[in-house]
Amino acid sequence: MRTGWRKVAHRALELSGLIGPLHRAQERRLAQADVEAFDDGRPLPPAELRVLVGGAADPKWFSHRGRADAERFMDLARRHGSPFESGLSVWDLGCGCGRIARWTAPVVLNGGGAFRGTDINPRLVEWCAAHLPGSYRRNPLKPPSDLAPESIEVIYAYSVLTHLREGVARAWLAEMARVLKPGGLAMVTFHDDDYARAWGPPEAQAQIALDGYFVLNDALEGSNYMSSWTTRQGFRALLPAQLEVCEIRPGQLDAPVQAIAVLRRRTV
Numbered sequence: 001m002r003t004g005w006r007k008v009a010h011r012a013l014e015l016s017g018l019i020g021p022l023h024r025a026q027e028r029r030l031a032q033a034d035v036e037a038f039d040d041g042r043p044l045p046p047a048e049l050r051v052l053v054g055g056a057a058d059p060k061w062f063s064h065r066g067r068a069d070a071e072r073f074m075d076l077a078r079r080h081g082s083p084f085e086s087g088l089s090v091w092d093l094g095c096g097c098g099r100i101a102r103w104t105a106p107v108v109l110n111g112g113g114a115f116r117g118t119d120i121n122p123r124l125v126e127w128c129a130a131h132l133p134g135s136y137r138r139n140p141l142k143p144p145s146d147l148a149p150e151s152i153e154v155i156y157a158y159s160v161l162t163h164l165r166e167g168v169a170r171a172w173l174a175e176m177a178r179v180l181k182p183g184g185l186a187m188v189t190f191h192d193d194d195y196a197r198a199w200g201p202p203e204a205q206a207q208i209a210l211d212g213y214f215v216l217n218d219a220l221e222g223s224n225y226m227s228s229w230t231t232r233q234g235f236r237a238l239l240p241a242q243l244e245v246c247e248i249r250p251g252q253l254d255a256p257v258q259a260i261a262v263l264r265r266r267t268v
């Protein structure tokens, strides 16, 4: 737990705005770390972009973990009646530099569907647009997106709400309800009770039990500097009435895999 003068110093840096350049310098340092080469047959984004999404540059992690997370989304969508290969329109919200899209977009497009990824960071979507199949654009920190109402059949967002304050997270869930076709599926990850217990800082575990939603490092919203935490019950309280919960899989205790909520847009 961050206590005493360190906590005060951090807050002063956040309030003065100096935390921005300091956090960016830390990301540049991480991008220079030695890495084991790995080739999965597709172009890898530069180390600096991998750090922006994963907090580390390791290409092996980027590729293997990305494939595992993509397979998890595709498996859940299949189980809930919306296979990625069945000609659907799919939206990767907060796509980063395509860690997951590099695996999902080809499946969607080969099946005759439409794939789009969006992110607040223009450098990340520019890299995706230049190197991956699918359509990639920037979106604002707060909704709305530029997507038409009821135009999308499947949405997924991996570790995106986990970097937003409560009001903005709630607004994005409402935006998902707006753009999903009736019966459409949204799969959204978050830091839940189990994830906090296994992998979170002690104050996250304590604060979500008290308040239901906790923001660690309350500055640079949308970046990896800020992280947000909630309970599974707290997450349900963020949902708009149009989204029903199909299932919530708790965060994993044996590996840092976030909780995932599978949500369906009600038909009436």
Ligand SMILES: C[S@@+](CC[C@H](N)C(=O)[O-])C[C@H]1O[C@@H](n2cnc3c(N)ncnc32)[C@H](O)[C@@H]1O
Pocket: 052, 053, 054, 093, 094, 095, 096, 097, 098, 099, 100, 118, 119, 120, 121, 124, 139, 140, 141, 142, 157, 158, 159, 160, 163, 164, 221, 222, 223, 224
């Ligand atoms: C931890 S990274 C995960 C990226 C990607 N989903 C993945 O799993 O590799 C969080 C991503 O969410 C993006 N992001 C944060 N807030 C966002 C928002 N309001 N809308 C869209 N993207 C956002 C960040 O720019 C970053 O690329």
